[in-house]
Amino acid sequence: MAFGQDGDWAIEAQGLVKRFDGFTAVDGVDIRVPRGAIYGILGPNGAGKTTTLRMLLGIIDPDSGVRRVLGHERPTEVARRIGYLPEERGLYPAMKATEAIAFLAALRGVPLKTGRRRARELLEENGLSYAADRQIRQLSKGMAQQVQLLGTLVHEPELVVFDEPFSGLDALNQGKLEKMIRTLAARGTTVIFSTHVIAHAERLCDQVAIIAGGKVPFAGLVDEARDRLRPQVRLETRARDGAWRAALPPDARSEGAFWHFTLPESGVEPLLRALIEGEAGILSLSIERPGLHDAFVAIAGEAAARALQETAQEAEKAA
Numbered sequence: 229m230a231f232g233q234d235g236d237w238a239i240e241a242q243g244l245v246k247r248f249d250g251f252t253a254v255d256g257v258d259i260r261v262p263r264g265a266i267y268g269i270l271g272p273n274g275a276g277k278t279t280t281l282r283m284l285l286g287i288i289d290p291d292s293g294v295r296r297v298l299g300h301e302r303p304t305e306v307a308r309r310i311g312y313l314p315e316e317r318g319l320y321p322a323m324k325a326t327e328a329i330a331f332l333a334a335l336r337g338v339p340l341k342t343g344r345r346r347a348r349e350l351l352e353e354n355g356l357s358y359a360a361d362r363q364i365r366q367l368s369k370g371m372a373q374q375v376q377l378l379g380t381l382v383h384e385p386e387l388v389v390f391d392e393p394f395s396g397l398d399a400l401n402q403g404k405l406e407k408m409i410r411t412l413a414a415r416g417t418t419v420i421f422s423t424h425v426i427a428h429a430e431r432l433c434d435q436v437a438i439i440a441g442g443k444v445p446f447a448g449l450v451d452e453a454r455d456r457l458r459p460q461v462r463l464e465t466r467a468r469d470g471a472w473r474a475a476l477p478p479d480a481r482s483e484g485a486f487w488h489f490t491l492p493e494s495g496v497e498p499l500l501r502a503l504i505e506g507e508a509g510i511l512s513l514s515i516e517r518p519g520l521h522d523a524f525v526a527i528a529g530e531a532a533a534r535a536l537q538e539t540a541q542e543a544e545k546a547a
């Protein structure tokens with residue numbers, strides 16, 4: 229399909245490149261985000277996530293490539309229909325939470341009175357009423373971040389862009405945010421967020437773009453990424469040896485009474501038949517579909533997977 233020919237994309241980007249002083253931070257990124265989807269940009273520190281999001285929002289322009297956001301080639305024209313949580317958090321410390329949200333609404337064209345009313349509603353809906361009249365400086369970091377997050381939703385945007393929304397939140401509030409993202413998508417809002425945590429992308433996203441070193445080696449359905457790897461079999465047998473051993477593929481490795489191997493292309497039924505007929509004495513057998521982590525390793529490589537893990541460890545230490 230040619231660029232810009234389908235109206236059903238909230239975001240379409242092709243060949244985005246961004247260089248800083250000769251260093252290529254984003255190196256030809258293609259992304260298509262369907263309307264109403266939850267879309268994750270998954271990659272380690274320095275992979276190019278923030279730079280990509282900033283280009284999509286029109287905060288910076290790409291050196292080359294094109295993007296179309298909510299049908300517009302100049303994303304700033306549709307800024308009022310977009311909510312954005314930047315990586316750098318921050319609200320005016322002296323402002324009360326309600327005012328801070330109403331202020332963000334005003335920046336998106338919502339009258340202050342309406343913004344204040346919506347701010348109170350949002351705070352109440354999210355169990356934060358008690359923060360309404362407190363100054364931002366009186367709130368914890370995590371709480372202030374939640375207030376800022378509500379500020380990105382107050383003008384009821386069609387598209388929300390969250391840069392690392394989970395970092396800085398404790399487990400409880402991460403869970404609340406996951407729920408909020410699902411609710412937004414269920415109402416038809418498109419959500420795109422960056423993360424270095426595979427579990428968040430795996431649990432939440434319909435589609436992901438895997439990004440490493442400024443390139444996107446995979447963009448598409450989470451299931452499609454996982455289906456790139458074959459299921460793994462874990463087999464426990466009573467018999468130590470016998471005719472059944474011929475049913476195991478060459479990559480099978482043993483560990484005590486267990487065998488681990490990749491499910492052969494022919495599928496599970498011929499395998500089971502051969503094991504039974506060959507008198508393996510099956511004690512247990514499980515077939516596991518690879519997760520997004522294994523898919524990430526296969527797609528982006530061991531080095532990128534290690535970088536992702538290091539990013540997560542650094543973030544944990546900083547929290």
Ligand SMILES: Nc1ncnc2c1ncn2[C@@H]1O[C@H](COP(=O)(O)OP(=O)(O)OP(=O)(O)O)[C@@H](O)[C@H]1O
Pocket residue numbers: 248249252253271272273274275276277278279280315
């Ligand atoms: N304004 C800038 N000037 C120079 N280099 C930049 C600038 N912005 C980003 N970079 C560099 O581009 C690369 C990609 O950065 P980017 O912030 O997009 O990565 P990221 O995946 O969002 O990671 P992080 O979570 O660390 O921000 C990094 O090497 C970064 O140092």
